[in-house]
Amino acid sequence: MAMTRVLAITGYKPHELGIFSQNHPGIDVIKYTLKIRLLDFIDEGTEWFLISGQPGVELWAAEVLLELKEVYPSIQLGVLTPFLEQESRWPDQVKEYYYQIINAADFVDSITKRPYDNPAQLRLKNDFIIHKSDGLLVLYDEETPGSPRFYLQAAERKQTSGDFSIYYLNRYDIEAASQAIAENDPRYWSQ
Numbered sequence: 001m002a003m004t005r006v007l008a009i010t011g012y013k014p015h016e017l018g019i020f021s022q023n024h025p026g027i028d029v030i031k032y033t034l035k036i037r038l039l040d041f042i043d044e045g046t047e048w049f050l051i052s053g054q055p056g057v058e059l060w061a062a063e064v065l066l067e068l069k070e071v072y073p074s075i076q077l078g079v080l081t082p083f084l085e086q087e088s089r090w091p092d093q094v095k096e097y098y099y100q101i102i103n104a105a106d107f108v109d110s111i112t113k114r115p116y117d118n119p120a121q122l123r124l125k126n127d128f129i130i131h132k133s134d135g136l137l138v139l140y141d142e143e144t145p146g147s148p149r150f151y152l153q154a155a156e157r158k159q160t161s162g163d164f165s166i167y168y169l170n171r172y173d174i175e176a177a178s179q180a181i182a183e184n185d186p187r188y189w190s191q
Contacts, residue, residue: 004135011057011139033177082125135165
């Protein structure tokens with residue numbers, strides 16, 4: 001793994017994974033998968049982790065990072081939203097979860113300083129976060145396209161023009177995590 005000081009994280013939104021409840025058992029498996037991979041980055045010296053605050057993989061990763069911060073206080077979580085009030089149309093339960101994350105994050109800002117007014121703000125968000133990062137960790141399976149592909153397009157552009165790495169988590173990683181949980185892997189229960 002190349003040295004990645006600043007890592008962007010993204011992946012599917014809950015509905016893209018068939019998750020429609022905060023209590024869905026798949027969330028724990030995804031969070032475990034993220035935890036194992038994020039520990040690798042922390043061990044390699046990653047200092048900052050950036051998300052845009054989207055529900056799903058990004059907020060789950062943030063939750064894992066905030067838990068890991070108790071053991072690794074030097075890691076930093078940045079939330080760079082694409083526009084002001086991105087949560088305005090989200091259900092109350094998701095808003096509450098989002099507010100918990102942003103209130104605990106080390107840095108929070110909006111890339112465009114206005115509420116949503118056009119799709120270019122989303123493309124700008126992807127480009128900006130990738131520009132500020134050394135690498136991207138993405139939960140994505142090419143056989144199941146979805147919203148992460150837009151981040152990937154920005155990451156692939158940066159990868160061709162410089163030193164930038166893309167790290168994938170896929171269904172095989174999720175299956176391995178599910179099996180590890182089922183077998184009471186001590187890594188799941190520690191840290």
